[in-house]
Amino acid sequence: MDRRYFDSVETAPRHEIEARQWARLREQVQHTFARSPLVRREWEKAGLSPDDIRSIDDFKARAPFIDKAAIQAFRAETGDPMGGVLAGDLSEVALYGTSSGTTGDPTMFAESWTARGEMIFTPRDIWETGLRPGDHLIDVQMVIRSIGRLYFQDMGATPIFFHHDASDVARMLSACVRYRPTWMFHISSPLIYALERMEAETKVDLRDAFSSFRGVIYGGEPMGRHNRDLMERWGVPVFEFTSLGDCGTAWECQARDGFHAWEDLVLFEVIDPVSGAPVESGGRGEMVCTALVDKVDPLIRYRSGDLVRWTNEKCACGRTHARYWPLGRVGDETLVNGRSVMPTDVWTAIESVPETAAGLFQIIRPQRDLSELKLRVGYDGQPELNDLAARVAKAVEAATGIRPNVELMPNTEILKFGPPHKIPRTTRQ
């Protein structure tokens, strides 16, 4: 109960991590080449067999990349719902899930009933962020992926179930006072907005409600400055988590200095998105992941489309695995008359206007190249809309140098454009 780390592998020396990686990678390459139709096709196209791979460096230099487009193309060509990724027997698959993608069919994931290697959360992260056996926790997930895995009961804790929706926030706050939970999975921008409204309307004491928590996990999208300020004001011990290249998730630790990629479970690489060349520690590039222990639907050298900065320096928390900081999605970049605009470029500007401080916005982007930056922005209250649009446009222009066309709608309406835990920051219409 009082150990600092859940698992000794978290602080293993580099050579030990690499030894585990190589043993698992060698096995994984043989496994997927023999069973995954997509991997076999891509490797044969590259004239490569598993026996050609003699080291991790060999793998990084020679193994072909796979990306979401390749999986979707395989699905379209063959009718295989899993896009050629399934590497276990179909009879092993107990649970299908998907990403929360909102354009086209989302990426599918499969899990077996025994689920020894294909889970998306780890006890290490749950432990590090404060959940302990015997605790109560606020469990407010969506019903999209990995629902058949009872992570928190596995840890000996008792979840209190909630709907991931503003309509269940009042009951959640009552439970915080009644059960004094220590942990929450997970809070999101829409739930924070609901809490902020409830605080304004009812004067509920949110500092008291969150006073028993050791950890509140935030996910879905990056946290904006406004929400970060709210978390601080309410005394919420927040930890963020993010996707680890669709091979799992990566979480912040007590040091809150980047997301930890567990390299004994996933081979983590960062490459130049144009040339494919490796990016050294300290640099920026596209995250590429290879699942090392998932034997059901392992992604092999999967280009995530996530732009990150990364390091392999030891973290202040004492763990030795790689860390990264998300910068955005490759596909989220918009070029306005040749000038690059990412959602993060306009986020803080929109939050700086009081009526749009919740930071709920979308870049309307029918294609990557545009002659005008169009924004859909959510607002609170009953402001004079022409004046508000002008102030938002001015703030964004000051931040980006580009004067946007601003479409306004109430926050409660713009939230309907997304899944319960986020809104898509770029949209075609």
Add this chain to the structure above:
Amino acid sequence: MSTAPHYGLIGGAPSDASAETLRALEGYNRGHRKNPVVACASDMWAVGCAETAEGPVDYPVSWTDIESDEAWAKEMLDLAGVGRGDFAFFSYIYSRSAHTWPWLKMGFERGARLATGMPTQWDAYRLEMYCRLFAVKLVFGLTPEALDGLEGAGHRLSEVFGKVERIIAVGEAWRRLREAGLAPWKLHWLGPIVAIDPCDGAGARFDYKQWTLEGDGGRLTISNALPRACAFTRTPLAAKGRIGVADGEPRLFMEE
């Protein structure tokens, strides 16, 4: 003892867990039972949410309770004809996990293939995808909101669900599916339980061994028939109906 790799991912045990710990964990996964190796592991499986006439009520569920609920869910999956290899889709909001977990677990145990989704307009596109890509045996929990999402995206209900063998629908969704030429069953969320009506004229099935439903002037109440972690005593439900007997067991006949 299992020879499968452990990786420190299951059962609250790290990857360097002792052989003794791994032996104790044999067969432990996915909430099979209270964690056998973690000191201080909770005796409570979870705290669920029951919709009553007076609004949502939290209720603790013990490991013994959930195992009892699994036994009834097993019977209902048999009734719905879900077997090994069949694809079943469960649509629900996460606060109802105490209601749905027994169904999921019994589905896993019989070797069915499962997927889950949310009964919302937003998530209707994933439901449509599953129905298009797989031979779906069962869709559980279909709501009017999901149908709105499908029709709003231009889908015809008869096409999306035409090949689905069994649909269990909620409220107004049942009527709309009937109008589309389909033959759904009915699902009733009743406080801490669900009732399933196969629409065979013999009433809705509920777990009468665990629970007592009574019609109090048409208004339904619920009580636990056997001891559970949380007692319900004639708790009013937001539904009307009467209790009759069919096939030698209590059945629910809803007033809608």
